[in-house]
Every structure is written in C-alpha cells, then in structure tokens.
Amino acid sequence: MEIIIVDNYQKMSEIGALMIKEQIKKKADSILGLATGGTPIGMYKELIRMHIQDFLDFSNVITFNLDEYVGISRQHPQSYYNFMFENLFNHINIDPKKVYIPNGSEANLQLECKNYEQRITEAGGMDIQILGIGTNGHIGFNEPGSNFHDKTRVVQLSESTLKANSRFFGDISLVPTLAISMGINTILSNSKKIILLAHGSEKAEAVYGMIKGDVCSNNPASLLQLHPNVTVILDVQAARKLDNNKVLKK
Numbered sequence: 001m002e003i004i005i006v007d008n009y010q011k012m013s014e015i016g017a018l019m020i021k022e023q024i025k026k027k028a029d030s031i032l033g034l035a036t037g038g039t040p041i042g043m044y045k046e047l048i049r050m051h052i053q054d055f056l057d058f059s060n061v062i063t064f065n066l067d068e069y070v071g072i073s074r075q076h077p078q079s080y081y082n083f084m085f086e087n088l089f090n091h092i093n094i095d096p097k098k099v100y101i102p103n104g105s106e107a108n109l110q111l112e113c114k115n116y117e118q119r120i121t122e123a124g125g126m127d128i129q130i131l132g133i134g135t136n137g138h139i140g141f142n143e144p145g146s147n148f149h150d151k152t153r154v155v156q157l158s159e160s161t162l163k164a165n166s167r168f169f170g171d172i173s174l175v176p177t178l179a180i181s182m183g184i185n186t187i188l189s190n191s192k193k194i195i196l197l198a199h200g201s202e203k204a205e206a207v208y209g210m211i212k213g214d215v216c217s218n219n220p221a222s223l224l225q226l227h228p229n230v231t232v233i234l235d236v237q238a239a240r241k242l243d244n245n246k247v248l249k250k
C-alpha cells in the first residue's frame, strides 16, 4: 500500500481528484468505480471545478457505484443514485447512459446483483476504484464478517453504519437496513487501482487496522492488503494512530 498523509480534507480531496484527472487524460473512456458518503464530496467538487475550469472531459467516462440502499426509490433524497447526480453527475458532461448504480428498488434483487456484477466484468473492470472507509472498517457496505469471496449481493447494514448514516436521514429508524453492495471480491478482482480516502479522527482506528492489522474480516478494509495497487490518502487526524515516518509503504 502507498500511504499519503496530508494536512487536511481539502488536500486529500485535491490529490484524489488529480489522480482521477490523470487517469482520464491517459484514457478518455476510463472506467471509474465511485463511492458515496461525506468523504468523497470534496473530491467531486474538485472534479467539477476541473471540468469547468480545465475542460476535463467526462463524455466517454463510464462509472460504476459501489452500493445503493434497498427499500427507497432512486428519487429519494438520500438514495445514492440521487447523491451521485446532485454531487457530481449533474455538474459534468458525463453521459447518463454510462452511469451504473445498483438499483435497490428492483423486484428481483438477486437478479439485479448478478446483472450488476456481470456488467462490471463485461466492461473490463475499474481503472480506478474510489473507496471510503467506515468507522467499523467497512468498504462499500461490506460490513465486518464480509469475506474475500463476496460478490455483489444484498447486505444487512450493521448497527454502527445505521447510526453513522442516521445523520443523513435525521432519525435512525428511517435508515434502510438493507443495501446492495459490490463485494470484496468484486472490488479486489476487478479494480486495476484502488484509492481509499479517509479524514477525521473517528476513522483513525479503522485506518490503523486496515494498514497495520492482520488481514481479517473483522476489519474488511484490511483485505485491501491483498491488492497490488492501493493508494490510501489520509488527513493527519485519520492517520494519527500510524507512525507516520515508518508507514510510507507496506
């Protein structure tokens, strides 16, 4: 793993966006795996700025999102479909036909998961996969207990995730308890490069486990140690449990 530690959220966002920009410059029809949550919003803002000011062209880019809630419609303000359009897609020149987000409102969820997995494989996988990390070490909605073999599937959200995400819904009872998520195997075996972003001290424990801990399903992010091309971009708070001088590579 390559670890980059920066002063603050803005710098983390800028570095992430720059890596995506370089990828798109190198290959106009890049395939990006995208994440939701509070973490990537700054990076998406920066990509929008690059589109407007530097004419960064998204017209040939294809995207696959990591996950989506089950039980709320795509039009719900807190759906990840809505999140992606509000925070990124409405502000860049991406072709909506090249945007893939699991649909948690499909009647046959098993089929939706199977089709989503197949679409990723047929597209040739992600050139870059963006990830955040949960305070419990989840990536996507792969909660503790998820394993190396998991593909895209319906998952049960953990108590800590429901609590963390209740800030978006106003009340924990309104947070969907199920979601569709790419699995750990989907991510590891289809991503050429993985960029994980984390900021804030509440992520420090999970970040420490991901980088320094044993590879184990109690901290699903630790399974990223098995991937050959992972860059982790941290602000100093998220990195506070690491020995910054010694942790530049693992």
Ligand code: PGA
Pocket (backbone or CB within 6 Å): 036, 037, 038, 039, 040, 132, 133, 134, 135, 138, 139, 140
């Ligand atoms: P956050 O969520 O960006 O809102 O902190 C990250 C995650 O749960 O993966």
